[in-house]
Amino acid sequence: PCAGGRYTKPGSAGPCDEHQCPAGTTDDDRSAASPCVPCQAGFYAPAGSVDYCDACGDGTTDGDSDPATPCTFCGNGTQPPASGIGACEALPAISPDAPPNNYTIPIALSVVFGLLL
Numbered sequence: 001p002c003a004g005g006r007y008t009k010p011g012s013a014g015p016c017d018e019h020q021c022p023a024g025t026t027d028d029d030r031s032a033a034s035p036c037v038p039c040q041a042g043f044y045a046p047a048g049s050v051d052y053c054d055a056c057g058d059g060t061t062d063g064d065s066d067p068a069t070p071c072t073f074c075g076n077g078t079q080p081p082a083s084g085i086g087a088c089e090a091l092p093a094i095s096p097d098a099p100p101n102n103y104t105i106p107i108a109l110s111v112v113f114g115l116l117l
Contacts, residue, residue: 002016002019002032003030003032004027004031004032004050004051005020005026005027005030005048005049005050006019006020006021006027006048007019007021007027007035007036008032008033020047020048021036021045021048021049022036022047022068023045023047023067023069024038024039024067024068024069025037025045025049025067026039026045026049026050026052026053027049027050027051028052038067039053039067040067041062041066041067041085042055042056042062042065042083042084042085043056043067044056044062044067044068044069044070044071045068046070053067055084056071056080056084057071059073059074059079059080060072060074061074061080061081061084061085061086061087061088062086063086063088065085065086072088074088075088077090078090078091079091
């Protein structure tokens with residue numbers, strides 16, 4: 001019998017390496033007797049994967065919705081879509097009218113008046 005990450009159809013022959021689960025699928029029960037399970041979009045599994053499909057990590061996206069291709073990194077000025085599936089999106093522009101962060105004023109007052117916050 002072949003090790004996990006493979007599926008051997010009944011009556012098939014040949015080396016176990018010829019029976020790897022294809023990219024985009026995984027051997028979720030580590031049994032060569034059961035078929036490989038397809039991964040969902042937003043995940044990636046290289047050929048011969050065992051146990052589970054890998055979710056696209058922080059800063060990456062499944063740009064082509066194909067679990068057989070690696071997740072892609074979103075470059076500078078872009079971010080993954082909220083769903084984690086699809087093309088990287090441009091980061092929102094910072095409005096000049098945006099309020100300052102919550103620490104600017106209290107810190108400035110503590111410096112001017114010697115207050116401990």
